Amino acid sequence: MKYKARKLVVIVYAVCVSFFAMAEESYERKPIIDSKQTSKHSTKINGKKIKYTATTGTQPVWDEEGTPTASLFYTYYQRTDIDNNTKRPLLISFNGGPGSASVWMHVAYTGPKVLNVDDEGYPLQPYGVKSNPYSILDVADIVFVNPVNTGYSRVLPDKEGKMPSKEQQKKMFFGVNADVKYLADWISTFVTRNNRWRSPKYLIGESYGTTRVSGLALELQRRQWMYVNGVILVSPTDIGIKREGPVKAxxxxxxxAATAWYHKALPEDLQQLTLNDLLAQVEPxxxxxxxxxxxxGGFIGDEEKQDIAKKVAKYSGLSVDEVLNNNLxxxxxxxxxxxxxxxxxxxxxxDSRYLGIDEKVSGSRPDYNAELTSWLHSFTPAINYYLREELNxxxxxxxxxxxxVHPWDRTKNKTGQNLRLAMAQNPYLNVMLQSGYFDGATNYFDAKYTMWQLDPSGLMKDRLSFKGYESGHMMYLRRQDLQEANQDIRDFIQQSLPTANQAAKY
Incomplete structure (x- = not known):
């Protein structure tokens, strides 16, 4: 009996050790290199019921020897109540930063769920998500991609189990051209795994994501032999098209002018105009x-300088003295x-609709970005809840x-030129820009300027379009603009799809 009891104790001990070892291993914060989890859902878009699956998972990035170097987290929405997806568009979505997760457009813009915020985009509690009645999932499947070190995406150790050095990681992932190269490889793998080679494809990027997708348009053509039908630039950066000196100012x-109009800081004759009528004066x-x-510069005549200062002051809501003291x-x-x-x-x-309170009224710049603190209120708890509790x-x-992801290598940024070349080589390729009038980081007139300079020949301007909204960088947070901006994407996709037997030729 003593032997049996002793043996039982040993067995129990071994089981406990094994259990705790497994528990300890399961709690290690290590990325899963290759995985996926699929769940079934339904929603209503523009009043029509839509059935879809949501697949969350990770897919690796490989080096030339076939060794995984990073694992990228993604969420893939696919409509299931259709018979054939070969003609169904696939929208590949990126945010920016660089270093930003795909959370922003994922749970606030095109996806089937949006944040629980008020109609102007301000945070509400309890935090979370609600159905998006304007999602473009009715016309296109969507994959939201998180580049390396964003979301749950991570760099992986090498064959010897050592993490690449910071300089090695920079060369592999953290720069304009490195970013485009490895993401093009990742997209090709994703399209192959999900049998989407025959589908029309669209790229959408927000902020720095516009640099990313502009570069990807040509990189996919050159190295993956994959041609896309459209590129959507949301709150675009300069995409390598310089806006310096007097142009920048x-x-x-x-x-x-748009911001001053919103805050009712303009003279009465301008304030009573609609925003579009006001901007029709200011832009010329x-x-x-x-x-x-x-x-x-400093050689402008005194009379002209005074006259320009008065007009700038009138349109900006500032005083003439303030304009003159800043040399216009x-x-x-x-x-x-x-x-x-x-x-x-x-x-x-x-987003200049948001207000902040500084420690001192004096000073030359705000203490903090009023809009970003407000957005993080809503987005951080929402995405963590949604992925874990609704998508499992x-x-x-x-x-x-x-x-x-810093320092980020911004050298040799030719993404704008590459987008133009991709358009020239691909007659199917159309480009749409979307901007909020109250965005001071990537302002809407810079976006228009970029569009004007993208194709200096003017031979492809019929494939370029601009849409503006009465909100900021993330125009979709305002409910009216959520509806209008999604409809603009829906129209862009449907109008840029070639008709039956329409060949890609000039």
């Missing part, structure tokens, strides 16, 4: 008078601090809203 004015002045005046060139940060100084508020950088993706990894 002048292009701010229409944004200043910016190009035809303000830009040439700034180009003259008003920095964004000064404007955000100055416009509502008398009301003791600052205005937001990414369970992990102890931290979801990186913003990941460590």
């Amino acid at each position: 002048a292009n701010r004015l229409p944004y200043f 002045f910016t190009v035809n008078e303000y830009l040439p005046a700034l180009a003259k 060139d008003i920095e964004n940060s000064y404007f955000w601090k100055e416009l509502l100084r008398s009301r003791k508020f600052t205005v937001g950088r990414l 993706y369970v992990t102890d990894l931290k979801y990186n809203m913003f990941g460590n």
Whole structure:
């Protein structure tokens, strides 16, 4: 009996050790290199019931020897109540930063769920998500991709189990061209695994994501032999098209005017105009008078300088003295601090509808970005809840809203030129730009300027379009713009699909 009892104790001990070893291993914060979890759902879009699956998972990036170097987290929505997906578009979605997860457009713009926020986009509690009645899932399947170190995506150790050095990681992932190269490889694998080679394909990127998808358009053609039908640039960066000196300074004015109009800081005759009517005055002045005046620098005549200062002051909501004291060139940060100084508020950088309160009314720039703190209120709890509790993706990894990708190599940024070349080589390829009028980080007039300069020949301008909205960087947070911007994407996709037997030729 003593022997049997002793043997039983040993067995129990071994089981306990094994159990705790397994438990310890399961709680290690290691990325799963290759996995997926699929769940079934339904929703209503524009009043029509839609059935779909949501697949969350990870898919590796490989080096030339076939060794996994990173694992990228993605969420893939696929409509299931259709017979054949060969003609159904696939939208491949990226956010920006660089270093930002795909969370923003995922749970606030095109996906089947959006944040629980009010109609203007301000946070509400309890935090979470609700159905998106305007999602474009009715016309296209969507995959939201998280680049390395964002969301649950991570760099992997090498064959010897050692992490690549910071410099090695930079060469592999963290730069304009490295980013485009490995993501093109990843997209090719995803398309192959999911049998989407015959589907029309679209790229959408927000902010720095516009640099990313502009580069991807040509990279996919050159190295993956994959041709896309459309590129959507949401709140675009310069995509390598320089906007410097007088152009950079002048292009701010229409944004200043829009912001001042929103906060009722303009003279009465301008304030009573609609925003579009106001901008129809400001934009020609910016190009035809303000830009040439700034180009003259310190050699502008006193009378002309005074006249331009009065007009800039009238359109911006600032005083003539403030414009003159800044040599006609008003920095964004000064404007955000100055416009509502008398009301003791600052205005937001990414969305100037948002107000901030600084420690001191004096100063030349705000203490913080009022809009970003508000957005993180809503997005961080929502994405963590949604992925885990509704889509059943369970992990102890931290979801990186913003990941460590710096220093980012911005050299040799020719993504705008590459997008133009991709368009020239692919007659099917169309481009749409979307901007919020109250975005001070990537202002809407800069976006228009980029569109004008994208194809200097003008031979492809019928394939370029611009849409503006009365909101900021993430225009979709405002419910009216959520509806309009999604409809603009829906129309863009449907109108850019070639008709039956329409050949790709000039």
